[in-house]
Each structure stands twice: as structure tokens, then as C-alpha cells.
Amino acid sequence: MSAPQSDLRWVSVIAPCRNEAGHIAAFCDSALAQVLPPGWQMEVLVADGCSDDGTRELLVARSTADARLQWVDNPGRIVSTGLNACIARARGEVIVRLDIHTRFAPDYVARCIETLARTSADNVGGPWVAEGTGPMGRAVAAAFQCRWVVGGARSRDTRYDGAVDTVYLGCWPRAVFERIGGFDEALVRNQDDEHNLRLRLAGGRIWQSPQIHSLYHPRNSLRHLFAQQRQYGYWRPFVMRKHGQPGSARQLVPAAFVAALALFALCVPWTVLPLAALLALYAVYVGWASVSAAHGAGQWGLLARLPVVIAAYHLAYGLGTWRGLWDVLRDRAPSTQFARITR
Structure with a gap:
């Protein structure tokens, strides 16, 4: 027999969104189809950021049809204000974050709950796995998954089971937010990395389990990828200013590469050798990373696109980091140019 409703434990699923009319129905279907462990019940809270494309009307209709779904004004x-608005309304002793552009296994929430119980960690999640659409989208996803492109980040390793410095999305005991607070609403991007850094500095543990499955849909054009990565890079110095350190050293490598390019370019009137040597070394690196990414994805047809995709990842992130650092050093408020989500 099932447990009485009053004896069931609550898990709250939260997700921010804005102008997602083309994706919100599929997301709601995926979230509401989660199969929970015995003894649990679920609510799904979606924070709508003043959508003007019909997203809110779709959410209102779905929440009227299914009491488990609630829309929250944002x-x-x-993202950060939406997540905090959901957490403030949530009833769950466990909070699970989902993403509108990600497909989740039916046992995603159940696996998160099980991993929390197994590890006693403060935040758990699964590997960040990308699934692209179209030739360019598949190339972006292949590069995204390659350790040679992302600095060996364990979050992209589909087999890794253990402690990490950050994890995709996240699942927390509610007590974590009561202890260290919610997401930093001054950050348009990197609010998850900052929260994980704050959690680690407070003595918390973050755990990645390969049993927690999802598929993320990355940008499917070079222009949108460049804008996204430049924005991610821009907000990195603001996180560093807050804590006096980056989330990890690998996050500084693209900025160092851009700085070296600029420095050696200044030498061109006297000698082209330093710049030529750096570009030659980077070309070899990109070539190796492209082969590795194509091999990892099992799609050799992507090989022609991968070098420019990988360069876009690195250059955009590095340029964005320097722009953010420039504003931080001048003690300026974040630029409105980087305050708009680029999806």
C-alpha cells in the first residue's frame, strides 16, 4: 500500500525561464513524468522572467491542469532571481534544479535523492552531457564534451563518480540554502559556480554521479556560441572579486591565452617570431583537440568545423574575462551589454 499523503516527503523541482514558448511544453512533460522513490511527492516550480512570447500563458494553463506545477513570478x-524566487516558495526538504533546454531521464530526480542519501554531500548532480542539433550544433556539442577543450573539467566526464568543484544544475538539502544563502542576484551568469565556490569555502561537499542522466542542448550557431562564452567570461572576474579566487585555475587559461596573443602581437614591428610560434603551437593544440572531439563523438564529419568552434570557445571566453576584469578594476557596475541572456 502507498504511504498516506501526509506522511510523504517533499522534493521541490525548480527552473527559471524567459521566452521559452517553443520549449516549455516539452520541459513540463519531462519534469512531471519523473518517477519518484517510494515515500516522496513532488512539486515543480517554474520562475517566469516576464516572458512576452506566450510562455507565461502556457505555464498558467499547465498549472491549472496539474496541481503539481506552479508558475512563479520573476x-x-x-536566472539567479528566478532560482531564489522558487526556493522561497518551495516546500521540499530537497531542492532539485532543472533546465528548460535539457532532457532528463525519468529517474533523474530519484537518482539525485539517492545520491544525496548515499554520499551525505551538500550538492549532487550528474555529468554535463551535450546533444547538438544540425552540423554546427553537433560540432559545438562535441567540443563541449572534449576534455582538451574544457581544461579537463570533470563535469563533462560521463564515467566520473566522486567529489567535484562544481556540478551541472544541482540538487541540495534545503538546509544548504539556510546555511549559506541563495544565489547571488548581482550575477547574470556564473551564479551556479559562485554558489558552489561559496559552498566549498564553507566546508561543503559537491558530488557527481554517473547514474544521474540528462542531455543538454547547446547553442547551434557559431555566433550564439561566441556570445554565450563571452558572457560567461565577462562574469568570471565579478565572482573572483567577491571571493578573492576563481572557482578553479582552468577558468583563467583562456584569458591568459588572449593576453599572450595581444602581447606577442605588439612585438610584430620588431619580430614576428613570438606571435608565429604561439599561433603555431595553438594550431597544433586545436588540431589535436579537434581530432579528440570528433573521435569522442564518433562523428568524423565534424572535423572541418571543430577548429573554429574550439577557437570560438577559447577566444570568446578570454575576451569576455578581460572585459569583465576591466570593469572590475575600474569599480564599475556590470555592463548592461552582458546582462541579457543570449539563448
């Missing part, structure tokens, strides 16, 4: 319109 006048701040960014």
Missing part, C-alpha cells in the same frame, strides 16, 4: 528576469 520580475528580475535573470
Whole structure:
């Protein structure tokens, strides 16, 4: 026999969104189809950031049809304010974050709950696995998954089971937010990395389990990828200013590469050798990374696109980091140019 409703434990699924009319129905279907462990019940809270494309109307209709789904107003319109608005309304002793552009296995929430119980960690999640659409989208996904492109980040390793410095999305005991607070609403991007860094500095543990499955849909054009990565890079110095350190050293490598390019370019009137040597070394690196990414994806047809995709990842992130650092050093408020989500 099933447990009485009053004896069931609550898990709250939260997700921010804005102008996602083309994706919100599939997301709601995926979230509401989660199969929970015995003794648990679920609520799904979606924070709408003042959508003007019909997303809110679709959410209202779905929440009317299914009491498990609630829409939450997010006048701040960014991810961090939306997440905090959901957490403030959530009833669950466990909070699970989902993403509108990600497909989740039916046991995603159940696996998160099980991993929390097994590890006693403060935040758990699965590997960040990308699934692209179209030739360019598949190339972006292949590069995204390659350790030679992302600095060996364990979050992209589909087999890794253990402690990590950050994890995709996240699942927390509610007590974590009561202890260290919610997401930093001054950050348009990197609010998850900052929260994980804050959690680690407070003595918390973050755990990645390969049993937690999802598929993320990355950008499917070079222009959108460049804009996204430049924005990610821009907000990195603001996280560093807050804590006096980056989330990890690998996050500084693209900025160092851009700085070296600029420095050696200044030498061109006297000698082209330093710049030529750096470009030659980077070309070899990109060539190796492209082969590795194509091999890992099992799609050799992507090989022609991968070098420019990989360069876009690195250059955009590095340029964005320097722009953010420039604003931080001048003690300026974050630029509105980087305050709009680029999806």
C-alpha cells in the first residue's frame, strides 16, 4: 500500500525561464513524468522572467491542469532571481534544479535523492552531457564534451563518480540554502559556480554521479556560441572579486591565452617570431583537440568545423574575462551589454 499523503516527503523541482514558448511544453512533460522513490511527492516550480512570447500563458494553463506545477513570478528576469524566487516558495526538504533546454531521464530526480542519501554531500548532480542539433550544433556539442577543450573539467566526464568543484544544475538539502544563502542576484551568469565556490569555502561537499542522466542542448550557431562564452567570461572576474579566487585555475587559461596573443602581437614591428610560434603551437593544440572531439563523438564529419568552434570557445571566453576584469578594476557596475541572456 502507498504511504498516506501526509506522511510523504517533499522534493521541490525548480527552473527559471524567459521566452521559452517553443520549449516549455516539452520541459513540463519531462519534469512531471519523473518517477519518484517510494515515500516522496513532488512539486515543480517554474520562475517566469516576464516572458512576452506566450510562455507565461502556457505555464498558467499547465498549472491549472496539474496541481503539481506552479508558475512563479520573476520580475528580475535573470536566472539567479528566478532560482531564489522558487526556493522561497518551495516546500521540499530537497531542492532539485532543472533546465528548460535539457532532457532528463525519468529517474533523474530519484537518482539525485539517492545520491544525496548515499554520499551525505551538500550538492549532487550528474555529468554535463551535450546533444547538438544540425552540423554546427553537433560540432559545438562535441567540443563541449572534449576534455582538451574544457581544461579537463570533470563535469563533462560521463564515467566520473566522486567529489567535484562544481556540478551541472544541482540538487541540495534545503538546509544548504539556510546555511549559506541563495544565489547571488548581482550575477547574470556564473551564479551556479559562485554558489558552489561559496559552498566549498564553507566546508561543503559537491558530488557527481554517473547514474544521474540528462542531455543538454547547446547553442547551434557559431555566433550564439561566441556570445554565450563571452558572457560567461565577462562574469568570471565579478565572482573572483567577491571571493578573492576563481572557482578553479582552468577558468583563467583562456584569458591568459588572449593576453599572450595581444602581447606577442605588439612585438610584430620588431619580430614576428613570438606571435608565429604561439599561433603555431595553438594550431597544433586545436588540431589535436579537434581530432579528440570528433573521435569522442564518433562523428568524423565534424572535423572541418571543430577548429573554429574550439577557437570560438577559447577566444570568446578570454575576451569576455578581460572585459569583465576591466570593469572590475575600474569599480564599475556590470555592463548592461552582458546582462541579457543570449539563448
